[in-house]
Amino acid sequence: MTAVTMPCGDARADRRFEPARMRRTVLQMxxxxxxxxxxxxxxxxxLLSVLYRNHLRxxxxxxxxxxxxxxxxxxxxxxxxxxxxxxxLGWLQDSHILGYFADGSELKGLSDSRVxxxxxxxxxxxxxxxxxxxxxxxxxxxxxxxKVYAIVGDGELNEGPIWEGxxxxxxxxxxxxxLIVDKNGFQAMGSTDDVLALGDLSAKxxxxxxxxxxxxxxxEVAIDAAIxxxxxxxxxxxxxxxxxxxxxxxxxxxxxxxxxxxxxxxxKTLADAVDALGLTGESS
Numbered sequence: 532m533t534a535v536t537m538p539c540g541d542a543r544a545d546r547r548f549e550p551a552r553m554r555r556t557v558l559q560m561x562x563x564x565x566x567x568x569x570x571x572x573x574x575x576x577x578l579l580s581v582l583y584r585n586h587l588r589x590x591x592x593x594x595x596x597x598x599x600x601x602x603x604x605x606x607x608x609x610x611x612x613x614x615x616x617x618x619x620l621g622w623l624q625d626s627h628i629l630g631y632f633a634d635g636s637e638l639k640g641l642s643d644s645r646v647x648x649x650x651x652x653x654x655x656x657x658x659x660x661x662x663x664x665x666x667x668x669x670x671x672x673x674x675x676x677x678k679v680y681a682i683v684g685d686g687e688l689n690e691g692p693i694w695e696g697x698x699x700x701x702x703x704x705x706x707x708x709x710l711i712v713d714k715n716g717f718q719a720m721g722s723t724d725d726v727l728a729l730g731d732l733s734a735k736x737x738x739x740x741x742x743x744x745x746x747x748x749x750x751e752v753a754i755d756a757a758i759x760x761x762x763x764x765x766x767x768x769x770x771x772x773x774x775x776x777x778x779x780x781x782x783x784x785x786x787x788x789x790x791x792x793x794x795x796x797x798x799k800t801l802a803d804a805v806d807a808l809g810l811t812g813e814s815s
Contacts (some may be wrong), residue, residue, distance in 0.1 A: 547619045548580040550751075551808045554781045556615035556628055558804050562796045564632025566640055570779035570791035572612040574715040574748070575682060578774055581754045582680060583616045594622055594648035600677050601650050601666050605659025606684035606713060607642035610649070614638060617648045657690025659683070660710065664696050667708040678762075682711045686718025689727045694739070700769040701740030709761060709770040710741070713748065715778040717789045736771040748774030782807045 557572045582602060590596040594617070604613055614631075617623045623638075630636050637646060641654030650666070653659035663681035670677045687693065700708055712732060716723055723729055736743045742764045746757040754774070761770040778792075779785030782804045796804070 548584045548616060550576045550580055550749075550781065551810055553580065553612065553615035553619070554808055555805060555810050556618055557611045558796065558801060558808075559628050560611050560614060560631040560638075562801045563629050564636075564640075565795050566611070566632060567793045567795060568608045568611065568640065569794075569796070570717075570785055570789070571606065571609045571684065571713075571715070572615075573780045573782070573785065574776040574778045575606075575609050575612050575713050576615075576780065577749045577751050578682065578711060578713065578754060578776075579612050579616050581751050581758065583620070585755055586678075586758055587680070588677075589620075592620060594620075598675070598677065601663065601670075601679040603651050603653075603659050603663035603666070603679065603681040604642045604649070605651070605653050605663065605681055606656065606687055607651070607653030607659065608640070609682075609684070609713070610640070610642045613642070613649065620648075622648050656684070656687040657692040660687075661692055661696045661699075663710075664700050664705060664708060667700075667705045668703060671705060671707055677707065679708050680711060681708065682713060684718065685712055685714045685716065685723050685729060685732070686726065688712070688729055688732070689718075697736065697739040697741065697769075704767040705769050706765075706767050709758070709772060710736070711772045711774060713776055714773055715748075715776040716787070717778045717792070719792055721789065732773050733771075736773070740768060741771040742768045743771040743773065745773045745775065748776035749780055 553576050554573055561569050587600045589599045631638055642649045644652045651659045651662045660681045660683055663679050667679040718726055733743050733745050744757045744761055746753050757772055777786050785791040
């Protein structure tokens, strides 16, 4: 396993996709739609911020551009964080955010490929990664330079198809694929260690033939450096980034509290959460 090298300069020069702003968008959606899954959206916020700001390519800012890179959100229940990115890009309007789950809303509580910008229908965990492998294999055979990023939760690694997919990716030398594991330590019904202990994930993915790095999943500069370094390592190998994250990150009363997997906001907890983000009184 290779150590992450910190780059010079600031990976956050583009002020879009600021994590606090994105978390506020998630809170607005969750409150408007009386929706759950706030904690698991917050744990991937910085990962998505860096991907959309610095790595994902959408020619013409078109979510369906033929030459685009692909982001496969296999942990589809974290989709509000991706919606927040799509809002930053102008693909979603304020009306989509504030009308979340209202009658006629196009946006679902899980990733849905019928929404431009979402590549897979996911939420039935363990399957999105395999779809990402298929996309990457197709692009590889077309000899394009497009890349595929697939984000899975650590609890999702309980599913056998993840490991079958990892074998396929390594066997076919699918080196335009990067798996990103949101290792927040929890799944719906408890901690990952209590439900089904995962052991040393980095060692596992190395043994499956992946070039693998670990990173603090909330350090944007380190995430950016790790992604760049992985793409430079070992042609012919798929990549895996193990991101150590905190479920509910950004709002102290939600952090590492698994009740926020299914708890809904009320007016007070919304106000308290926005205040914790330090954005009270700022325009969106």
